Amino acid sequence: MLRRHGLFWLKTCPRLNVLLNQSIPIPHLLHSRDICQQRWYAKGKRRNQISKKELKPLNFSIPNYISVNKLANLLNCRVERLIKDLTALGFENITTTYILSKEYVELILQEYNFALPNLSTSTNLDNVYDELKSPVNPKLLTKRAPVVTIMGHVDHGKTTIIDYLRKSSVVAQEHGGITQHIGAFQITAPKSGKKITFLDTPGHAAFLKMRERGANITDIIVLVVSVEDSLMPQTLEAIKHAKNSGNEMIIAITKIDRIPQPKEREKKIEKVINDLIVQGIPVEKIGGDVQVIPISAKTGENMDLLEESIVLLSEVMDIRAENSPKTIAEGWIIESQVKKQVGNVATVLVKKGTLQKGKILICGNTFCKIKNLIDDKGIPILKATPSYATEVLGWKDVPHVGDEVIQVKSEAIAKKFISKRQDLIEVQKNSSIVEKLNEERALAKEQHLNKELEHENTVQEHEQNTGPKLINYIIKCDVSGSAEAVSESISSLGNDEVRCNVISSSVGIPTESDLKMAQITESTILCFNLGNLPSEVINNRAGIKIKQYNVIYKLIEDVTETLTENLKPIFEKKIVSTVDVRETFDFRLKKKIIRIAGCKVNNGVIKKNSLVQVVRGPNEDVIFDGKISTLKHNKDDVAEVSKGHECGITFESGFEGFKPGDKILVYENVRVPRYL
Numbered sequence: 113m114l115r116r117h118g119l120f121w122l123k124t125c126p127r128l129n130v131l132l133n134q135s136i137p138i139p140h141l142l143h144s145r146d147i148c149q150q151r152w153y154a155k156g157k158r159r160n161q162i163s164k165k166e167l168k169p170l171n172f173s174i175p176n177y178i179s180v181n182k183l184a185n186l187l188n189c190r191v192e193r194l195i196k197d198l199t200a201l202g203f204e205n206i207t208t209t210y211i212l213s214k215e216y217v218e219l220i221l222q223e224y225n226f227a228l229p230n231l232s233t234s235t236n237l238d239n240v241y242d243e244l245k246s247p248v249n250p251k252l253l254t255k256r257a258p259v260v261t262i263m264g265h266v267d268h269g270k271t272t273i274i275d276y277l278r279k280s281s282v283v284a285q286e287h288g289g290i291t292q293h294i295g296a297f298q299i300t301a302p303k304s305g306k307k308i309t310f311l312d313t314p315g316h317a318a319f320l321k322m323r324e325r326g327a328n329i330t331d332i333i334v335l336v337v338s339v340e341d342s343l344m345p346q347t348l349e350a351i352k353h354a355k356n357s358g359n360e361m362i363i364a365i366t367k368i369d370r371i372p373q374p375k376e377r378e379k380k381i382e383k384v385i386n387d388l389i390v391q392g393i394p395v396e397k398i399g400g401d402v403q404v405i406p407i408s409a410k411t412g413e414n415m416d417l418l419e420e421s422i423v424l425l426s427e428v429m430d431i432r433a434e435n436s437p438k439t440i441a442e443g444w445i446i447e448s449q450v451k452k453q454v455g456n457v458a459t460v461l462v463k464k465g466t467l468q469k470g471k472i473l474i475c476g477n478t479f480c481k482i483k484n485l486i487d488d489k490g491i492p493i494l495k496a497t498p499s500y501a502t503e504v505l506g507w508k509d510v511p512h513v514g515d516e517v518i519q520v521k522s523e524a525i526a527k528k529f530i531s532k533r534q535d536l537i538e539v540q541k542n543s544s545i546v547e548k549l550n551e552e553r554a555l556a557k558e559q560h561l562n563k564e565l566e567h568e569n570t571v572q573e574h575e576q577n578t579g580p581k582l583i584n585y586i587i588k589c590d591v592s593g594s595a596e597a598v599s600e601s602i603s604s605l606g607n608d609e610v611r612c613n614v615i616s617s618s619v620g621i622p623t624e625s626d627l628k629m630a631q632i633t634e635s636t637i638l639c640f641n642l643g644n645l646p647s648e649v650i651n652n653r654a655g656i657k658i659k660q661y662n663v664i665y666k667l668i669e670d671v672t673e674t675l676t677e678n679l680k681p682i683f684e685k686k687i688v689s690t691v692d693v694r695e696t697f698d699f700r701l702k703k704k705i706i707r708i709a710g711c712k713v714n715n716g717v718i719k720k721n722s723l724v725q726v727v728r729g730p731n732e733d734v735i736f737d738g739k740i741s742t743l744k745h746n747k748d749d750v751a752e753v754s755k756g757h758e759c760g761i762t763f764e765s766g767f768e769g770f771k772p773g774d775k776i777l778v779y780e781n782v783r784v785p786r787y788l
């Protein structure tokens with residue numbers, strides 16, 4: 113493992129002395145590529161100074177992964193020497209079986225003065241498709257409609273505003289009254305006749321990620337605040353996102369019809385405005401440019417004003433996009449799902465260019481030849497221009513929400529780039545497997561050493577080493593946005609003892625391979641918004657637990673409960689009776705003399721097999737902790753003796769160290785309820 117901080121290059125590597133006085137920050141091990149790149153960069157000058165003559169030819173090809181032992185063989189050096197050099201390079205706890213990735217091997221080979229073939233390029237998952245895009249040509253920019261996101265606290269009225277705007281009832285169709293995924297649609301503002309595209313972001317905290325994406329692909333954020341509640345936690349969150357995204361903002365104070373009394377209404381609106389000022393929003397009242405519009409989406413009061421404000425602001429912003437016949441189309445996936453009879457469908461918000469039937473799009477690991485474009489009213493359309501959100505049919509696989517869509521010239525190009533991307537994913541996956549393997553080996557070694565030093569609390573140490581207990585889940589949802597959101601909201605649940613572990617999250621009914629994966633990983637499958645599941649899934653032969661939900665907080669509650677049940681039990685002693693030792697008797701049984709405590713029960717009941725502590729003196733020092741062995745009343749064995757009665761007691765493990773004046777505390781171990 114690499115050291116995370118401090119000087120990286122040490123004196124033991126003579127070629128590295130040049131960097132001795134530089135402190136190179138070392139990022140987390142996972143970013144091995146970055147680490148290598150930093151080192152290459154830091155050493156670039158020095159590298160250029162090494163003449164070609166000094167370099168040794170490399171007569172083997174560098175494998176993607178190789179153990180330290182095998183590398184030493186290839187380099188024809190002793191493995192102890194290689195380990196020493198690796199330690200000097202910043203690796204820790206290196207063993208002969210430690211696996212090195214190609215990037216590290218390249219670095220090491222350079223240290224050993226080998227001539228390297230072309231180094232790994234800096235292509236990564238974020239930029240692998242960049243070369244497909246066309247550079248922006250300012251001359252071709254034309255006006256486009258603003259993309260508006262409505263944000264705010266749960267139940268403050270986002271859906272009702274959208275509902276009013278498009279005059280269709282969305283509120284009534286939703287499960288649990290919560291908007292469960294981003295919907296997008298374009299309206300023509302009735303007064304100005306200008307177009308506005310709305311993204312309907314969900315109000316529940318679980319959908320934070322989707323909302324973040326909404327904020328990033330939007331031009332204007334309409335922040336909805338209920339006049340009755342003023343700013344609430346999710347309003348503050350939305351303000352934070354709005355500030356971070358740098359989008360323009362308009363405030364809509366909703367539900368004003370609920371306060372008909374003008375003076376009282378004015379007072380409440382004032383309070384909301386003041387709360388906004390406290391949050392650093394430059395509203396017009398203090399000379400800022402953020403407009404505040406009190407509205408009622410129920411009665412329609414001031415709704416025209418809100419639309420006009422959006423149109424006006426977008427005019428000022430002069431929002432444009434490139435859309436010439438040659439422009440390569442780009443956009444974002446804002447929703448995706450598998451639809452019965454239609455197949456894979458994704459809503460694409462067009463950023464530039466035009467989507468048309470027959471064009472080919474690439475997105476993540478999938479592509480599509482556009483079969484059809486459908487607008488938000490379910491009507492097929494011929495093309496979708498910038499700022500338009502349209503359902504795109506024809507995807508080979510369901511694309512992920514938030515992923516970028518880029519037009520490509522042919523299916524062959526799409527396939528070529530997808531395979532390039534998949535190679536990168538494979539490398540990344542293998543890297544994490546290798547890292548895990550290296551860590552497991554290091555842990556095993558550590559545990560082996562610990563075993564040698566083992567003493568009474570070894571078990572406890574082991575528990576600490578192995579980390580929290582993982583409760584595994586596989587998530588299946590109707591749309592990929594929900595799958596991500598559900599995964600996001602439960603994967604942070606847990607503590608140091610028990611944690612939720614999301615094995616996978618995807619769209620669609622659980623498949624055979626999901627069930628297999630659940631069996632191998634002992635996972636529960638959480639189904640969200642999937643409707644009725646086939647009985648072969650519910651009653652699967654492997655007995656995999658399948659749980660179904662259509663309200664997100666019920667799902668979170670359930671997972672939390674399961675995690676809580678898996679917390680280690682904690683017991684507390686509860687005293688149920690106290691007994692005084694008054695005298696002691698010696699009783700001869702065959703050849704053995706047995707000592708009996710002659711006692712009186714002060715309160716409660718003492719039972720045969722009761723757990724007891726014998727305590728002594730004013731500090732009640734415990735001199736015995738265990739079970740009683742026999743309980744007698746007069747000369748008879750009895751099951752229990754209650755308050756006020758006398759009894760004779762012997763103790764387990766032959767304890768006879770009691771004397772008159774001692775006290776016996778009878779207790780029960782009571783399980784203490786635990787919470788996450």
Ligand SMILES: Nc1nc2c(ncn2[C@@H]2O[C@H](COP(=O)(O)OP(=O)(O)OP(=O)(O)O)[C@@H](O)[C@H]2O)c(=O)[nH]1
Pocket residue numbers: 264265266267268269270271272273283289290291314315316366367368369370407408409410411
């Ligand atoms: N009287 C009145 N009621 C409103 C107004 N706006 C919304 N409501 C009501 O407030 C409740 C919540 O409204 P929604 O539009 O579902 O709120 P939301 O912010 O979209 O909620 P989530 O999707 O759960 O985040 C519903 O019962 C609406 O009828 C308004 O302007 N006036």
